[in-house]
Amino acid sequence: MSRDLMMDATGNDERLAPTYGAGQHRLKAERESQILEVSIGPQHPSTHGVFRMDVKLDGERVVQLKPVFGYLHRNHEKIAENGSYLAAIPYTDRLDYLCSMTNNWGYTLAVETLAGITVPERAEYIRVIMAELTRFQNHAGLVGFLLQDMGASGTPLMYAFREREKILDLFEAVSGARMMCNYLRFGGVRVDCTPEWMKETRELVGVLPRFVDEFERLLRGNEILMARTQGVGVLPRELAVNAGVTGPMLRATGVNYDIRKVDRYGIYDRFKFRVPLGEHGDVYDRYMMRVLEMRESISILEQALKEIPEGPVQDPKTKLRGLRPKAGEAYGRIESPKGELGFYLISDGTMNPYRYRVRSPCLINLTILEDMCLGQSVADVVVTLGSVDIVMGEVDR
Amino acid sequence: MSAPELGAVGVDLSADALRALLVAAIEGCSVTVVENESPSGQRSLVLDHEHAVEAAIFLRDNSELRLDFCSNVTGVDWPDREVTEKVKVKKMVEGLEGATEQEVEETRKTLAPGYLEAVYHLFSMEKKHGPVILRLRTRDRAEGNHLPSLTPVWRSAEFQEREAFDLFGIVFDGHPDLRRILMWDEFADYPMRKDYVSPAEDEPVLDDGCLPGAEPGAEQGAADA
Amino acid sequence: MLGEGIVKGLFETARNFLGSYVDKDRLVTVQYPEERHPLPEAARNFPFLLYDGDDPEAGLRCVSCHICEKECPPRCIYIEKSTDKKPDFVGKPQFYPARFDIDVSVCMSCQICVEVCPFDAIRMDKEFELSTDDRFGGLMWTKKELSKPNEYYQKIHPVEAAETDARRAEDVEKAKAKAAAAAAAKAAEVAKAAEAARADDEGAGKEPSKG
Numbered sequence: 001m002s003r004d005l006m007m008d009a010t011g012n013d014e015r016l017a018p019t020y021g022a023g024q025h026r027l028k029a030e031r032e033s034q035i036l037e038v039s040i041g042p043q044h045p046s047t048h049g050v051f052r053m054d055v056k057l058d059g060e061r062v063v064q065l066k067p068v069f070g071y072l073h074r075n076h077e078k079i080a081e082n083g084s085y086l087a088a089i090p091y092t093d094r095l096d097y098l099c100s101m102t103n104n105w106g107y108t109l110a111v112e113t114l115a116g117i118t119v120p121e122r123a124e125y126i127r128v129i130m131a132e133l134t135r136f137q138n139h140a141g142l143v144g145f146l147l148q149d150m151g152a153s154g155t156p157l158m159y160a161f162r163e164r165e166k167i168l169d170l171f172e173a174v175s176g177a178r179m180m181c182n183y184l185r186f187g188g189v190r191v192d193c194t195p196e197w198m199k200e201t202r203e204l205v206g207v208l209p210r211f212v213d214e215f216e217r218l219l220r221g222n223e224i225l226m227a228r229t230q231g232v233g234v235l236p237r238e239l240a241v242n243a244g245v246t247g248p249m250l251r252a253t254g255v256n257y258d259i260r261k262v263d264r265y266g267i268y269d270r271f272k273f274r275v276p277l278g279e280h281g282d283v284y285d286r287y288m289m290r291v292l293e294m295r296e297s298i299s300i301l302e303q304a305l306k307e308i309p310e311g312p313v314q315d316p317k318t319k320l321r322g323l324r325p326k327a328g329e330a331y332g333r334i335e336s337p338k339g340e341l342g343f344y345l346i347s348d349g350t351m352n353p354y355r356y357r358v359r360s361p362c363l364i365n366l367t368i369l370e371d372m373c374l375g376q377s378v379a380d381v382v383v384t385l386g387s388v389d390i391v392m393g394e395v396d397r
Numbered sequence: 398m399s400a401p402e403l404g405a406v407g408v409d410l411s412a413d414a415l416r417a418l419l420v421a422a423i424e425g426c427s428v429t430v431v432e433n434e435s436p437s438g439q440r441s442l443v444l445d446h447e448h449a450v451e452a453a454i455f456l457r458d459n460s461e462l463r464l465d466f467c468s469n470v471t472g473v474d475w476p477d478r479e480v481t482e483k484v485k486v487k488k489m490v491e492g493l494e495g496a497t498e499q500e501v502e503e504t505r506k507t508l509a510p511g512y513l514e515a516v517y518h519l520f521s522m523e524k525k526h527g528p529v530i531l532r533l534r535t536r537d538r539a540e541g542n543h544l545p546s547l548t549p550v551w552r553s554a555e556f557q558e559r560e561a562f563d564l565f566g567i568v569f570d571g572h573p574d575l576r577r578i579l580m581w582d583e584f585a586d587y588p589m590r591k592d593y594v595s596p597a598e599d600e601p602v603l604d605d606g607c608l609p610g611a612e613p614g615a616e617q618g619a620a621d622a
Numbered sequence: 623m624l625g626e627g628i629v630k631g632l633f634e635t636a637r638n639f640l641g642s643y644v645d646k647d648r649l650v651t652v653q654y655p656e657e658r659h660p661l662p663e664a665a666r667n668f669p670f671l672l673y674d675g676d677d678p679e680a681g682l683r684c685v686s687c688h689i690c691e692k693e694c695p696p697r698c699i700y701i702e703k704s705t706d707k708k709p710d711f712v713g714k715p716q717f718y719p720a721r722f723d724i725d726v727s728v729c730m731s732c733q734i735c736v737e738v739c740p741f742d743a744i745r746m747d748k749e750f751e752l753s754t755d756d757r758f759g760g761l762m763w764t765k766k767e768l769s770k771p772n773e774y775y776q777k778i779h780p781v782e783a784a785e786t787d788a789r790r791a792e793d794v795e796k797a798k799a800k801a802a803a804a805a806a807a808k809a810a811e812v813a814k815a816a817e818a819a820r821a822d823d824e825g826a827g828k829e830p831s832k833g
Contacts, residue, residue, distance in 0.1 A: 328435020
């Protein structure tokens with residue numbers, strides 16, 4: 001059953017052809033009687049939160065899929081606009097609540113760009129260490145959940161969470177909280193890491209490769225995994241670029257675009273690491289991207305822990321309370337584990353940001369969910385959604 | 398933002414250069430540069446409605462620019478504001494030697510009309526440069542809240558333009574599926590506008606009578622009396 | 623061979639299962655209410671107010687400056703300033719909170735109040751077993767419930783507390799030195815005034831002789 005048979009794309013201008021346009025697909029009228037409408041979510045274990053998909057099915061095949069958002073909407077942007085620049089940091093923790101450290105970094109980077117703040121060297125290293133630990137634990141968790149969605153009940157997820165737990169313990173020891181770290185500040189980080197903490201981290205980074213090896217042995221050659229993921233949810237490269245897909249999802253299609261390499265924000269230009277690239281853009285490639293990125297994160301961690309200098313961790317000239325950046329605007333972006341996390345700030349010279357905007361990778365990566373799922377079966381929709389790696393706190397904001 | 402060696406590719410991404418390129422390439426296109434005084438120095442271009450899509454396609458397809466990745470799309474609300482300025486006015490002043498023309502300083506208050514703005518941050522995945530910032534401005538904040546949609550050019554704008562429609566009330570003409578995205582469909586207002594007033598939070602809604610302050614049945618008793 | 627990957631995976635599962643009996647890295651959970659992981663020193667949960675000495679009223683460090691109330695991101699702190707003043711730890715008269723409430727059902731444990739407090743008056747607690755059957759009143763903590771002695775702080779955050787105590791001791795010393803200097807200056811002034819008065823007297827005494 002080919003997609004073109006059932007769908008009728010309304011393209012008008014030839015130059016606009018790369019727009020595959022969700023919502024431009026129309027069901028053929030004569031088939032409509034056989035179409036079944038199913039609502040997947042918002043309370044569904046495989047939707048990773050309160051996410052709903054209105055799916056139209058022809059038998060087992062998906063002919064239309066409309067994502068429905070907003071169940072976790074709390075107008076994060078308005079809350080931040082009503083508070084001071086400092087008060088927005090704990091709220092950024094709650095965007096993508098698995099990766100609070102990278103969220104903090106995205107926001108502080110935007111404020112630093114806006115106000116021209118410099119960061120001490122040691123703080124930059126600490127940021128890299130925290131970001132890479134976050135990336136590792138996010139990818140470990142995601143891979144666990146993805147396999148859970150495929151039916152590998154429990155085992156891989158528990159193994160992933162066991163390692164994640166060790167990293168969260170490290171976060172707690174330095175920032176005071178396991179998930180809502182609220183650790184980075186514009187102009188540095190809140191507190192310095194103790195030498196004992198550094199030692200513990202070095203020890204942990206030493207054992208993490210064993211976990212990745214085991215994890216790969218557990219499932220790499222697994223025939224069921226391959227059957228469920230290869231050729232499923234294929235995302236064409238051209239569409240991925242046009243739809244603004246970022247992060248491991250984009251790199252799984254073979255586009256070499258990693259903001260750590262492109263923008264070299266922080267001190268990422270000092271580290272040697274490779275950017276894993278996929279080829280087919282299917283679920284299997286996306287799964288492998290995460291596994292390979294975990295290895296690269298370990299390599300960055302090893303370098304950062306070796307080179308980290310002594311020194312202050314907070315720029316003394318920066319006012320944390322009552323920061324008033326000059327009127328203007330700035331866009332700061334980082335490579336969060338899920339993709340490009342950007343913060344757009346407009347200052348009008350007062351204590352509150354005039355406009356505060358989060359460019360959430362999860363929301364924008366969902367733009368092409370329909371295109372990936374059309375013609376697939378319902379079971380594959382679940383796997384495809386799992387491979388996008390969404391956290392509803394960030395999608396709905 | 399952009400790394401130093403990226404500039405070495407030879408593409409001038411400054412707002413002035415892009416303005417010159419756009420004006421040369423598209424007939425009748427009016428482009429204004431918005432200055433940015435902050436240390437970020439990210440300046441932006443305001444496009445007119447008629448040529449916005451043309452200009453966007455040009456920026457995307459130009460072989461030197463190749464701004465194929467529209468990263469961030471958002472709305473900004475600029476409400477009406479009062480501008481106070483001191484103006485020197487020539488006036489006939491009755492003096493001792495009759496009426497003479499003199500310069501008099503006057504304070505004038507004018508109402509700068511508000512507008513809604515859509516901001517697009519563009520990058521290039523192919524050339525790995527950016528950002529280029531485009532702005533589109535509506536005529537006003539009421540009926541004239543229409544803008545051309547750039548979703549046909551960059552698919553990534555689809556959900557983000559829907560969000561700007563939902564939270565700011567900017568209507569994007571040419572958007573394939575313009576519905577509310579985060580708020581529920583029955584919601585009437587635009588919560589991200591600066592003049593939005595949220596309904597009182599401490600009004601007990603569901604657990605009426607359960608809150609310590611509210612006496613159960615108090616309303617009923619009053620009605621009976 | 624079909625199934626080879628599955629067999630390999632099962633071998634890995636078996637290794638983890640058996641390993642959990644011997645390897646600490648493979649078994650990280652404990653039986654919670656009986657056994658507990660120790661909390662790290664930096665752990666934080668909800669804020670509390672510090673007081674010096676034994677009297678929570680007299681020794682309360684808070685001077686009711688409203689900084690935390692204004693900076694609190696979810697706005698869960700409510701302060702009412704007193705009308706009279708009481709001496710603080712260096713003896714300077716300061717306002718104190720007549721009412722200090724924290725709605726912990728709203729508090730998000732972000733520690734901003736601790737960071738912005740210039741008087742070391744508010745700190746984060748580690749207590750986390752706080753469930754209550756009272757939905758409304760039970761989670762609105764008043765000044766009485768929030769006040770905790772400095773000894774408690776020294777117990778839960780020893781390194782931080784030592785630092786704060788040293789800084790405050792220094793302030794007390796400085797205040798004492800300042801007071802002593804002020805007293806000395808005053809004494810000197812008095813002496814000077816007395817001397818001037820005497821000089822005046824003497825001058826007054828001399829003047830007629832001059833004339």
